[in-house]
Amino acid sequence: MIKVGIIGSTGYAGQELVRLLLQHKEAEIIWYGSRSYIDKKYYEVYQNMFQLVTAKCMDDNIEELANQADLIFTATPQGFCASLMNDNILSNTKIIDLSADYRIKDVDIYEDWYGIEHKSPEYLNEAVYGLCEINRELIKNARLIANPGCYPTCTILSIYPLLKEGIISGDSLIIDAKSGTSGAGRGARVNNLYCEVNENIKAYGVASHRHTPEIEEQLGYAAGKSINVIFTPHLVPMNRGILITAYGNLEKKVSYKEVKEIYNSYYGNEEFIRILDEDVFPETRWVEGSNYTDINFKLDPRTNRIIIMGAMDNLVKGAAGQAVQNMNLMFGLKENEGLNLVPMFP
Amino acid sequence: MIKVGIIGSTGYAGQELVRLLLQHKEAEIIWYGSRSYIDKKYYEVYQNMFQLVTAKCMDDNIEELANQADLIFTATPQGFCASLMNDNILSNTKIIDLSADYRIKDVDIYEDWYGIEHKSPEYLNEAVYGLCEINRELIKNARLIANPGCYPTCTILSIYPLLKEGIISGDSLIIDAKSGTSGAGRGARVNNLYCEVNENIKAYGVASHRHTPEIEEQLGYAAGKSINVIFTPHLVPMNRGILITAYGNLEKKVSYKEVKEIYNSYYGNEEFIRILDEDVFPETRWVEGSNYTDINFKLDPRTNRIIIMGAMDNLVKGAAGQAVQNMNLMFGLKENEGLNLVPMFP
């Protein structure tokens, strides 16, 4: 039984970790960290956990937790994890960081886009970008995982094979993304009130969203060179789900069948990636509550472009689910342990 | 042209007042009061007002405003209006208070249910409860109007005729109410975040909601004696709308036609009250954006009870619309000026 601690367990991603881990056979939560709710019963913060979790919220003493836990999930604000990391912690436990602190290898880019100083850049090199389907072998031996962002996970998984195979041009990429509101977190802000989000759609972070450099770095690896993309997220009046609609210029003449075969060759054996049937396009409702990413594409000969779509639950594959998948890989468990969740509809 | 000031113009009710008054031919807003946003352009707080309102938000100096305005709307937290009221203000201007400060005649009941001291109980007697269809003549000559609460407006209008005519027993009344989320205001609270309200229904203020004594007082006038009712509000994942479903024991044997005739005799000439056809029940979507209250009832001979339903837009007839209707009455304008709004669907 893996002993697990969560720092930041009362945010939406943290709570989703609790949901998944309670249904996981090989892991046990020993520490529900939450600076805001110390000493409050966890179920009083999330009544769905009534009679399922009896523990109280604890502080974020990561040093002490590192002594007790085999693994720590940090679902904390940007900068928090990096500010505490040290050799002692990493020699005592493993870390899966759900924040952005170790996702971007170039510390200047991180500091530029996030507007904060990185307090432990010495671990950037060691940290593994935990996109399981791409970096599986590296993850297995890692001590420190940078759990990918929600938008980047959906974007990279959807586009990676086509860039890697030279089908599309990296610099032509335009990613128009749409997310449910849980991605905005549980902070009490006017912009996230029910009446402000409901019956509305808007773009935000236009030409400036922090997930842009994360996407560019990872897709740059696929392209074999650095690339610049446009990434425009939109806020959708729904709880969960991310849909990305990406547009790329074709670098060569390809048929539907050829592109399909590329996807199959990359993902044919992947349990959590589903390449849909021809002309069936991803919808967030079909993955809700599960760890799946649904992907499909459409060639547009009129404009010599391809339209690529991916759908995912932002709290599962986009956060807590992928974190558990990383845990499973790091501890040699079945990769899908605790994750064979049938999407819940409606 | 009536010169109007609004104190609390950046809450949802305040903003709805702005929407209605911009479409009103005889009134002009000269003061957009908002303690939280002083000196900010009003349209930056509500972008729907871009190019419609150029004014900046102002403070809540009610003394100064009383010198400039013919009428002041106070859409402010409980206690605010009462704490500032004095003879000087009332001799210079008229007041329509959208808070609860002057709704309840018995100051002990007010202080008990609201948990605050009433700072100007000397005006309770003068203040007129601004339920237009019931107190029309009193309103015409008032200086100080207590604009009714949203739930009380819908409840009292729906039930009043039957109590007055002795059809139902006052103490048997159970009012199960449902409201959209704009009723909870624009304050940044976790409980009102999109993800907390969406896909959920809950009761709140069970056996303790502050609108209970307001309902009891007004329905007590109809019954001719003091009564105790159960009032249970619920929060519905929608922006606007209140539906009340009320249950009462029949005091005498009545037919559908007899009850219908009672309603017709009270409301047959009322523009803003619509008694629906038999077996067509009120739905909030059919009144959205308008000043209507839709009412209907169903006799249940199996249990010797009557079920009464009323639907209303909580921000219009339940707040800003009724406030404008009161203004029209106080200034001798057409009662429906600025209020002949066709409900917007969908």
Add this chain to the structure above:
Amino acid sequence: MIKVGIIGSTGYAGQELVRLLLQHKEAEIIWYGSRSYIDKKYYEVYQNMFQLVTAKCMDDNIEELANQADLIFTATPQGFCASLMNDNILSNTKIIDLSADYRIKDVDIYEDWYGIEHKSPEYLNEAVYGLCEINRELIKNARLIANPGCYPTCTILSIYPLLKEGIISGDSLIIDAKSGTSGAGRGARVNNLYCEVNENIKAYGVASHRHTPEIEEQLGYAAGKSINVIFTPHLVPMNRGILITAYGNLEKKVSYKEVKEIYNSYYGNEEFIRILDEDVFPETRWVEGSNYTDINFKLDPRTNRIIIMGAMDNLVKGAAGQAVQNMNLMFGLKENEGLNLVPMFP
């Protein structure tokens, strides 16, 4: 491994059965019946099942299915199951009927409220009303289960102990219920279109809903005499969830503690019923996706009444989840097999 067939597998309740059974270790679906989609791949009707279900939809030949299956779930329109039932089927298999056909013992009441002739009243006596927490022992030995309606499940579980203990008067009961829209089924009707349901709340079936006699019969058993109640359902703009708010006259003076103890004595050992802490009231979001019913109450000394609230996922405990719970009981499995689902929020 129990071989299971589902007739009506492409309705919302049928699909929820599929979701639950795919995660059940002791059952295997061998027949996805769906008259409307014969020969279509099941996942083409519900894309969440892509790569999880490869079977095609089949007809509703219940005689043939009875030969192959250990258990048949019928999630079919009223009258269908009763029209096909015979001794041969019941000697070959077990039946859990999710329709209303065998819920009401008095065939006249059934025919009166449902407006159709009952084609096999001879099985009414044998059929067990499958409310697991109340009829557990009878269910274990049943061949034919009448799976309770969604509203009745939530209502009866919430009120049963208080009636049984004589705390409240049966004839005083008023049940004001609210349901998500999945309860209305997947039929293509204008009334259930997105734009008609969204941003609206309405009552329906006022004083005439078919779940009324089902509630009255079962609560009558608790009261020890026949009772008449008011039951008013409302349609809420959300996918899942039922909340009932019930009002009853107190028959004796009781304290919070006494009522709490009654609930504990009935449900203290029930895994799927959670009596909440004092003044914490049920909300549908906290049970979504799970088999829980959350219950609480509030005494109102001002009116000498009690307010009882219950929340449930209408598709799980209100339909498919309870059906699986019944299956587990009938086949001697762990009662919670396949049902220890953590509620999913948000």
Add this chain to the structure above:
Amino acid sequence: MIKVGIIGSTGYAGQELVRLLLQHKEAEIIWYGSRSYIDKKYYEVYQNMFQLVTAKCMDDNIEELANQADLIFTATPQGFCASLMNDNILSNTKIIDLSADYRIKDVDIYEDWYGIEHKSPEYLNEAVYGLCEINRELIKNARLIANPGCYPTCTILSIYPLLKEGIISGDSLIIDAKSGTSGAGRGARVNNLYCEVNENIKAYGVASHRHTPEIEEQLGYAAGKSINVIFTPHLVPMNRGILITAYGNLEKKVSYKEVKEIYNSYYGNEEFIRILDEDVFPETRWVEGSNYTDINFKLDPRTNRIIIMGAMDNLVKGAAGQAVQNMNLMFGLKENEGLNLVPMFP
């Protein structure tokens, strides 16, 4: 008083026409055409119109209606209007067709994308594309108006000035559009049920939506040559509103100020087009219920592209509102008569 008839008055666009015309001082509806509801009272189809409309629904006898009405709005399925048009009608009345029949000048393109034969191509030349801000003078003298599609209106208004001024390349255009569900109409289809649309986002009509050629034709006029664009609509769980996010390659180096000045020079005097302040981006909630189109842009020097956004109420400026605006122009009324509606929020 202009006598107006509506054929197709019980669809969402038809009903919105009724809402707007009831608040219009110079027009009177004399014919509520609805093939599906002949002889039914109009308010029984739309209860918001109770006591506002007493008329019954009538057939679609356009010849007879042409004798009675000064103007006919056809809010009918594709092909209907074209199949009935003749000289007699056009000599007796004016027509504003809300369908696509006369929007596309090239009959082959129409027949190809719509899959139906055009029954009166002889009127294509005469018909004026009723995008008021672009074709104002032509509209004033027209007998037959092709009222633009919802997506095309929002797209063309947002992009037109930049194409016309040679700022962006036409063939580089990618339009990622998002619409509320009222755009899908009131037909009873499973795909538009509440539970299917709610908590979901999806693309549809990928690389094949019928509004593509309409956009291409109109933007081609701006570009001065034929262009091919990608247009991808998405369905958003909300009632009203369209947001387009468009991406174009810059043809020259431009500053924020230069682009802003272009927009100002085209739209500075337009009442219904609002160019927002820098870095304030359009959101559908801020235009709901009104005839406004809110537009803004963001230069992205990293990729040498521009991101253009536009928001609109699909039922107002995208359908009925623009139709009324066209009527006002055709009859020499104030262009904003009946249209100075303050957007309703929340």
